[in-house]
Amino acid sequence: MQELNSMLQHVEKYYNEKIATFGRTPQGADWKSAESQAIRFDQLLRLIHPEGLFTINDYGCGYGALADYLENQRHDFSYRGFDISEKMIAEARRARTQSSKCQFFFEKSLLSPADFTVASGIFNVKLEIPESEWLEYILATLKEFGELSRKAFAFNALSSYSDPEFRRPHLYYADPLHLFDHCQKNFPRMVSLLHDYPLYEFTIVVRISRSGD
Numbered sequence: 456m457q458e459l460n461s462m463l464q465h466v467e468k469y470y471n472e473k474i475a476t477f478g479r480t481p482q483g484a485d486w487k488s489a490e491s492q493a494i495r496f497d498q499l500l501r502l503i504h505p506e507g508l509f510t511i512n513d514y515g516c517g518y519g520a521l522a523d524y525l526e527n528q529r530h531d532f533s534y535r536g537f538d539i540s541e542k543m544i545a546e547a548r549r550a551r552t553q554s555s556k557c558q559f560f561f562e563k564s565l566l567s568p569a570d571f572t573v574a575s576g577i578f579n580v581k582l583e584i585p586e587s588e589w590l591e592y593i594l595a596t597l598k599e600f601g602e603l604s605r606k607a608f609a610f611n612a613l614s615s616y617s618d619p620e621f622r623r624p625h626l627y628y629a630d631p632l633h634l635f636d637h638c639q640k641n642f643p644r645m646v647s648l649l650h651d652y653p654l655y656e657f658t659i660v661v662r663i664s665r666s667g668d
Contacts, residue, residue, distance in 0.1 A: 462584055462588070462592065463539055465582050465583070465584075466539065466580055466581075466582060467539045467540050469580055469582065470484070470485065470517075470538075470539075470540040470542075470543060470580075471540050471541075471542045471543075473485050474518065474540065474543050474546055475542060478546070479518045479546050479550060481520070483517075483518060483546075484517040484518060484520065484543070484576070485576070485579075485580065486576070491654055492520060493524070494652055494653070494654060495575055495576075495611060495656075495658075496520075496521060496575070498609075498611065498649050498652055498658040499521075499573045499575055499609045499610075499611065499658060499660075500525075500528075500573070500609075501609070501647070501649070501658075501660055502571055502573070502606075502607040502608070502609045502660045502662070503530070503571060503607075507531060508531045508532065508533065509530075509531070509533075509570045509571060510532070510533045510534075510535075510569035510570045510571070511525070511532055511533070511534050511535070511569055511570065511571045511572070511573065512535050512536075512537070512566055512569045512571070512572040512573070512603050512604070513534060513535070513536040513537070513573055513574075513575075514537055514566070514572055514573065514574040514577065514596075514599075514600065514603070515537070515538055515539075515576060515577035516536030516537060516538050516543070516544075516547065516559065517538055517540075517543050517576075518543050518546040518547045518550070519536055519546075519550060519551065519557065519559060521534075521536075521573065521575065522534050522536065522547075522551070522554075522557050532556065533556050533569075534556060534557045534558070535557075535559075535560070535565075535566060535567070535569065536557065536558070536559045537559075537560050537561070537562075537563055537565070537566050538559075538561060540561070541561045543561075544559045544560065544561045547559040566603060567603075568602070568603050568604065568605055569603065569604065569605065570605050570606045570607075571604060571606055571607055571608065571609075572600045572603045572604040572608040572609075573608065573609050573610070574596075574600065574608075574609075574610040575610075575611055576611065577596070577610075578593050578596075578610070578611075578612045578613075578627060578629060579612065579613050580625065580626060580627075581625065581626065581627040582625050583625075586627065589627050590629075593612075593629070593634070594637060597610070597634075597637070597638065597641075597642075598641075600661075601642050601661070601663065604661075604663055605663070606662070606663060607660060607661060607662045607663055608660075608661050608663070609658060609659065609660040609661070610658070610659060611656050611657065611658045611659075612627070612628075612629040612631075612634065612656060612657060613626055613627065613628045613629060613655060613656050614628060614629065614650065614655055614656050614657050615628045615629060615630045615631070616631070616650075617655040617656075621655065629657075631648055631650055631659070632648075634659055635648045635659060638659055642661045642663060643663065644662070644663075645661075645662040646659065646660070646661050646662075647659065647660040
């Protein structure tokens with residue numbers, strides 16, 4: 456697989472152009488609407504059963520829409536967002552200059568383990584990258600999620616069951632059964648595959664068992 460930073464440079468440019476064109480909106484993160492974004496967040500947040508304050512990593516946070524959503528749902532949380540797009544991070548920071556509960560980084564090394572890690576849309580835009588290399592990137596990133604999460608992590612991807620006539624060549628359509636099987640074999644202990652909501656995608660939730668839990 457080509458060097459990761461080089462591989463993702465074109466993806467970063469893609470999202471930089473989206474946020475520059477559409478600003479701090481769902482379209483600025485390459486989503487169609489606020490409604491579909493809310494459906495997506497609802498699926499990802501099935502991993503959370505908070506009894507109080509929890510910490511969460513948003514891996515591929517964009518302009519911080521998930522942080523807004525968590526606040527609107529009245530969760531008590533501490534949030535760290537990471538994105539490869541410096542322009543996305545700049546927008547997120549501008550919107551939250553007075554917030555002490557949210558931090559945003561474009562340096563992945565600044566992330567640290569949290570109760571939960573979520574990732575929305577980061578596996579969709581492969582551009583010209585070969586599918587085999589993109590799948591290697593996905594599996595390597597899932598390993599990072601496991602290392603960053605104390606209780607659970609969740610991610611979504613476009614589904615290979617999407618109607619062929621609606622597919623776009625620059626996007627990656629993942630096999631949900633393959634990723635479910637990978638997660639079941641590589642992360643203890645409980646894995647859920649959510650493929651029953653009205654978007655051309657699926658969500659996988661991995662609940663992590665630690666010794667002594």
